Amino acid sequence: MPRFSVIVPAYKVQAYLSECLDSVLSQSYPDLEVIAVDDCSPDACGAIIDEYAARDTRVKPVHLAENQGLGRARNAGMAEASGDYLVFLDSDDTLTPDALRAVADRIKDSGEPDVLVYDYARTYWDGRTVRNQLSTQLTEEGPAPFRLADRPGLLRVLMVAWNKAYRREFVEAQGFAFPPGYYEDTPWTFPVLMTAESIATLDRVCVHYRQRRQGNILGTTSRRHFDLFEQYDRVFAFVDEHPELAAWRPELFRRMIDHYAVVFTKRGRLPRGSHGDFLRLARAHYLRHRVPGPRGGLRYTLVRHGLHRTFRALRLAAAVRRRAGRAAVKLARALRGRALRLHYRVQLRLPLRADRAVFTAAFGRGDPGALEEAFRTYAPHVRTAWIGHPEQQQAVPPGPRRLRPGSAACWTALARSKYLVHDTVLDRGLRKRRGQVVVQTRRGTPLKHTGLDLQERPAAACDTDFGELLREVDRWDHVLSGNRHSTLTWERVLPGRYTTLEHGAPRNDVLQRATTADVTRLRDSLGIPEGAVAILYAPTFRDHHRTQRPALDLERILRRLGPRFVVLARPHPAHGGSLGSGGRIIDVGGHPDVASLCLASDALLTDYSSIMFDYANLDRPIVVHTADLEAYEAVRGTYFDLRACPPGAVARTEDELIDIFATGHWRGSRSAQLRAAFRERFCPYDDGRAAERVVRRVVLGETELPPVIPLAERKPVPSACARSPLATVPQPSAPAPVTESH
Known part of the structure; x- marks a missing residue:
C-alpha cells in the first residue's frame, strides 16, 4: 500500500500534463501511486497518460468513456486509490521539489491527521511566482493536530481540494465525493474541514498553481459561474444534515457572500447582461441562508437588496476617484521634480565643501x-x-x-x-x-x-x-x-x-581584522549549532534564466551529508526570494553584511559568484559547482577558465558535490594547494589596510603608503570548524579525484 495516491484528472491540458506528471514522479519521496484520469479529453492527454504508465509502474491510467467534469473525474480516481493519503493535483499545476517528503514528515510529526493543509504559490506565464497571501494561517506553531474550531482562520485560505492531503480512511468513512459543476471544490472543502477530527498545517509551498494566459476556468467568461449558487446550497444542506455543525453557519454565510461579491465584481467572469440576474440570485440566497449577526458593509448591503444599478454607479464613482487621484499624484510628482531640479541648480552655484x-x-x-x-x-x-x-x-x-x-x-x-x-x-x-x-x-x-x-x-x-x-x-x-x-x-x-x-x-579589511570572539558571536547570532560545519551557499545570477531557480537541492544534500552540516543560504541580491529555510537550512538572504556570513561559515559553496575572490582571503575551503558552466560562458562569458584555475574542489554534478563534502576532499591537501595559488593571484593586497591606503592617497594626498603585508605573514581568523573538536570531518591526505581541477 503506497503512502500517497496522487490523483490527476486531465482534460485539454496536453501542453502541461507531462510537466505535471514529471513533478510527481521525480519526487524524492517515491512511495506513491499516480492515478491519472483521462476525462475523455479530445487532445493527446490519454496517449500521454498511457506513455507514462508504460514507463513507470506507479502510474495507474483511468480512461472515462465520456467527459464527466473535474469533480467526477476526481471521484473516478478516488475509486482506484489505495494509498494512506489522497493528494489531488490539477493537471496544469505542479508539485514543488521534495513536497511529498515534507508532507510525509509533517503527517508523521503531527500524528497522522485526517487533513493536512499546505501552502501554494501562483506561477504566471511571464515567470513571476507569488506566494499565497494568507500563508500566515498555515503556521506550524502551536499544538498539532487540532480541530477547525481551534484555527477557524483556515477557512480564509483558498477553498480548493489540491492544497491538502486527506487520510483516505477518513474520506471513505464520511462518504465524501465531489459533485458535478464548475465550483465543485466548494461543497467538498468546507464539509471536509468542518468534519475532520484532526487537522495539521505545513508552512511550505508544495504546489505551483499555474495562472494560464487563457483557458483557466476562473478566467473564462460564462454563465457557468452561476453554478456557485447550487454549490453553496449543497454546503448548507450538509450543515442541515449534521446539526453538530450548526455553529459554522455564520462563518459559511460570510464566506458565501464574499464569494458571490468576488465573482460579481471580477472583470471578465460574468457575460455582459448577466450581472443583474446574478445579483438577483445572490439576493435570494442571502435571504435563504442568512443568519443573525453577520453584517459586512457595502458588499452585504448590495447583495441583500440586489442593488445592481447602485453598485454599478458606486463602482463608476470609485473609478473616477481613482483616476482623479492618480492624476493628482502625477501632477504632484512633476511639480516636486521641477522644484528639486531648481534646488539642485541653486546648490551647484554655492561653494563646494571640502x-x-x-x-x-x-x-x-x-x-x-x-x-x-x-x-x-x-x-x-x-x-x-x-x-x-x-x-x-x-x-x-x-x-x-x-x-x-x-x-x-x-x-x-x-x-x-x-x-x-x-x-x-x-x-x-x-x-x-x-x-x-x-x-x-x-x-x-x-x-x-x-x-x-x-x-x-x-x-x-x-x-x-x-x-x-x-x-x-x-x-x-x-x-x-x-x-x-x-x-x-x-x-x-x-x-x-x-x-x-x-x-x-x-x-x-574586516576579514583580516576579525577575531575568534567575533566568529563565535556571529555564529550565535545566526543560530548555527555548536560544532556544526556551516557551509555558506552563495550562487550568482544567471542571465539566461528568466526565473532564478535554485541549482541545488539543499535539503537532499544535507540529508546525504548528515546532521553535522548546516547551510547558510544566500541568494544573489537580484534573485529575490529565498533558497530555502527551515531545519538545517538557514536563510540569510536578508542579512545586511556578507562579510559577517563569510566569517561565520566554515566553507564557501558557490558557482560563478565573485564572492569566491573575497572569501579566499580567509584561507578557508571553497567548493565550486559548475553544472551549467558551458551555458553560463556562452551567455555571459568569463575572463578565465574556472575549472583550470579554481579556488578549491570543483563539482560538476550534485552527486559529485555531495561526495566532495562527504569524503573530506573539500578541505583536503589538494584543495589547499589550489586555494593558495588562487589567493596569490587574486588577493595580493587584501591585508586589512586597503581602505586606509585609499583614504591616505585620495583624501590626505600621501604618496608613501603603508606597505602591504605578504600573504605568508597574514593570519586570518580560523573557522569555528577548524577549532572545534566536535566537528570531526574527514581530511584525506591524498589529492581529490579528477573533480578537483581540470
Missing part, C-alpha cells in the same frame, strides 16, 4: 561602507553622509548622516560634497563639479564579462545603454582594484581618464 563626503552602495555596505569607516578614522575632519532607501537602513553604517534618495538634502549633498564614493550608477541628472572627486569602488573581482565586453553578449547586456555607461565612466576620478587582473580588465572594458588604485578591496 570637508564633506557622500557614500552609497547598491547592495549592503560593500567597499563604500568600509571606506566611510576609514574616512572617519583617518580623515576625521571630513563629515560623511550615506544615501539609502529606508528599507536599506539596516545595512547603513552607524556613523554617517542618512539621506533619502531624491530628497532635497540628498541633492544638496551631491551638489556640494567634495567626495562621492559609490559602487553603482549615479543619477543621470547629476553634474560633476570641478573639484569634486568621484571614487568608483566596483563590486568585486570580475570573473564574468562586464562593461564594453557585454556588447557581444546581448542576453547579459539587458539593453544596456553603452553610450550612457561611458558618460558615467567619464565622471570617475578613481577606480579601486584588488589585483592586477581587475586593473587590466577595468581599464579595457571601462575606458576613461580615471586613475586605478590597485590597493586591495576595502570591504575585505
Whole structure:
C-alpha cells in the first residue's frame, strides 16, 4: 500500500500534463501511486497518460468513456486509490521539489491527521511566482493536530481540494465525493474541514498553481459561474444534515457572500447582461441562508437588496476617484521634480565643501561602507553622509548622516560634497563639479564579462545603454582594484581618464581584522549549532534564466551529508526570494553584511559568484559547482577558465558535490594547494589596510603608503570548524579525484 495516491484528472491540458506528471514522479519521496484520469479529453492527454504508465509502474491510467467534469473525474480516481493519503493535483499545476517528503514528515510529526493543509504559490506565464497571501494561517506553531474550531482562520485560505492531503480512511468513512459543476471544490472543502477530527498545517509551498494566459476556468467568461449558487446550497444542506455543525453557519454565510461579491465584481467572469440576474440570485440566497449577526458593509448591503444599478454607479464613482487621484499624484510628482531640479541648480552655484563626503552602495555596505569607516578614522575632519532607501537602513553604517534618495538634502549633498564614493550608477541628472572627486569602488573581482565586453553578449547586456555607461565612466576620478587582473580588465572594458588604485578591496579589511570572539558571536547570532560545519551557499545570477531557480537541492544534500552540516543560504541580491529555510537550512538572504556570513561559515559553496575572490582571503575551503558552466560562458562569458584555475574542489554534478563534502576532499591537501595559488593571484593586497591606503592617497594626498603585508605573514581568523573538536570531518591526505581541477 503506497503512502500517497496522487490523483490527476486531465482534460485539454496536453501542453502541461507531462510537466505535471514529471513533478510527481521525480519526487524524492517515491512511495506513491499516480492515478491519472483521462476525462475523455479530445487532445493527446490519454496517449500521454498511457506513455507514462508504460514507463513507470506507479502510474495507474483511468480512461472515462465520456467527459464527466473535474469533480467526477476526481471521484473516478478516488475509486482506484489505495494509498494512506489522497493528494489531488490539477493537471496544469505542479508539485514543488521534495513536497511529498515534507508532507510525509509533517503527517508523521503531527500524528497522522485526517487533513493536512499546505501552502501554494501562483506561477504566471511571464515567470513571476507569488506566494499565497494568507500563508500566515498555515503556521506550524502551536499544538498539532487540532480541530477547525481551534484555527477557524483556515477557512480564509483558498477553498480548493489540491492544497491538502486527506487520510483516505477518513474520506471513505464520511462518504465524501465531489459533485458535478464548475465550483465543485466548494461543497467538498468546507464539509471536509468542518468534519475532520484532526487537522495539521505545513508552512511550505508544495504546489505551483499555474495562472494560464487563457483557458483557466476562473478566467473564462460564462454563465457557468452561476453554478456557485447550487454549490453553496449543497454546503448548507450538509450543515442541515449534521446539526453538530450548526455553529459554522455564520462563518459559511460570510464566506458565501464574499464569494458571490468576488465573482460579481471580477472583470471578465460574468457575460455582459448577466450581472443583474446574478445579483438577483445572490439576493435570494442571502435571504435563504442568512443568519443573525453577520453584517459586512457595502458588499452585504448590495447583495441583500440586489442593488445592481447602485453598485454599478458606486463602482463608476470609485473609478473616477481613482483616476482623479492618480492624476493628482502625477501632477504632484512633476511639480516636486521641477522644484528639486531648481534646488539642485541653486546648490551647484554655492561653494563646494571640502570637508564633506557622500557614500552609497547598491547592495549592503560593500567597499563604500568600509571606506566611510576609514574616512572617519583617518580623515576625521571630513563629515560623511550615506544615501539609502529606508528599507536599506539596516545595512547603513552607524556613523554617517542618512539621506533619502531624491530628497532635497540628498541633492544638496551631491551638489556640494567634495567626495562621492559609490559602487553603482549615479543619477543621470547629476553634474560633476570641478573639484569634486568621484571614487568608483566596483563590486568585486570580475570573473564574468562586464562593461564594453557585454556588447557581444546581448542576453547579459539587458539593453544596456553603452553610450550612457561611458558618460558615467567619464565622471570617475578613481577606480579601486584588488589585483592586477581587475586593473587590466577595468581599464579595457571601462575606458576613461580615471586613475586605478590597485590597493586591495576595502570591504575585505574586516576579514583580516576579525577575531575568534567575533566568529563565535556571529555564529550565535545566526543560530548555527555548536560544532556544526556551516557551509555558506552563495550562487550568482544567471542571465539566461528568466526565473532564478535554485541549482541545488539543499535539503537532499544535507540529508546525504548528515546532521553535522548546516547551510547558510544566500541568494544573489537580484534573485529575490529565498533558497530555502527551515531545519538545517538557514536563510540569510536578508542579512545586511556578507562579510559577517563569510566569517561565520566554515566553507564557501558557490558557482560563478565573485564572492569566491573575497572569501579566499580567509584561507578557508571553497567548493565550486559548475553544472551549467558551458551555458553560463556562452551567455555571459568569463575572463578565465574556472575549472583550470579554481579556488578549491570543483563539482560538476550534485552527486559529485555531495561526495566532495562527504569524503573530506573539500578541505583536503589538494584543495589547499589550489586555494593558495588562487589567493596569490587574486588577493595580493587584501591585508586589512586597503581602505586606509585609499583614504591616505585620495583624501590626505600621501604618496608613501603603508606597505602591504605578504600573504605568508597574514593570519586570518580560523573557522569555528577548524577549532572545534566536535566537528570531526574527514581530511584525506591524498589529492581529490579528477573533480578537483581540470
